[in-house]
Amino acid sequence: MSKKPIIGGIILAAIIGVVFVGAEINPDNPENTKIEDSEVFHIRLADSSLYENGVYSEMFQIEKGVYKFRFVPNGDSPQKLSIKLLAESGVVLMDNHFELEGTLIDDGISSWYTWDYLSKDNILKIDESQQVKIFVSPNGNLKGPVSIGLVLIK
Numbered sequence: 001m002s003k004k005p006i007i008g009g010i011i012l013a014a015i016i017g018v019v020f021v022g023a024e025i026n027p028d029n030p031e032n033t034k035i036e037d038s039e040v041f042h043i044r045l046a047d048s049s050l051y052e053n054g055v056y057s058e059m060f061q062i063e064k065g066v067y068k069f070r071f072v073p074n075g076d077s078p079q080k081l082s083i084k085l086l087a088e089s090g091v092v093l094m095d096n097h098f099e100l101e102g103t104l105i106d107d108g109i110s111s112w113y114t115w116d117y118l119s120k121d122n123i124l125k126i127d128e129s130q131q132v133k134i135f136v137s138p139n140g141n142l143k144g145p146v147s148i149g150l151v152l153i154k
Contacts, residue, residue, distance in 0.1 A: 038152045040067070041134065046145035056136040066154045067124040072147035073100055073115040078138035081117060081146070085124065088131040094124050124150070 041060050043050075050056050069083065077100055085094040098117035105112050136148060 039149045040152060041150040042147070043136070044145065044147045045136065045138065048142035051138075051142055054137060054140065054142065057133060059131055059133050061129070062126055062132050062150075063129045063152075064126055065152045067126065067150050068153050069098075069117075069122050069124075070149045070151055071098070071117045072149075073117060074145065075102065075113060075115060076144040077115065077146040078141035078144050080139040080141075081148075082135075082137040082139060083148075084135040084137075086133045086135070088133075093126070093132060096121060098122075123153075 040062055041058075043056065043058065045051075045056055071077075071081075079100050081098040081100075083094065083096050083098065084092065087093055096119050098119045100115060101118050102113040102115050105114060134150075138144070138146075
């Protein structure tokens with residue numbers, strides 16, 4: 001039995017392996033570029049003077065992409081947050097309601113809560129660059145602090 005086909009198969013497998021590894025580690029490959037989360041909007045609502053008639057609003061520029069809201073709440077944060085995003089044309093891009101949920105962590109020595117806002121959908125897709133206006137309503141709780149950020153995820 002000849003050893004040439006076996007050696008040829010091993011060499012072919014090695015070449016294919018090198019090609020796949022090279023494609024994966026190639027930094028110029030657009031599939032390998034990960035968008036670092038970049039924040040396009042951020043506000044820390046901790047003072048009732050930031051609200052007008054119980055609602056915070058601000059205009060900002062947003063680029064095409066997929067975005068996600070992130071929150072830094074605590075136990076005193078508003079139990080409910082309503083966030084609405086309007087395009088400059090008046091089209092509603094998002095109208096969502098978030099509920100504060102505390103999760104008890106108990107490690108046997110001590111216990112504490114972690115807090116997060118939950119909603120049916122937290123993803124926002126923008127098809128073109130545009131000016132938007134955000135409205136944030138804490139539904140009556142103007143004193144509890146919360147930080148809200150909108151970050152580009154892809």
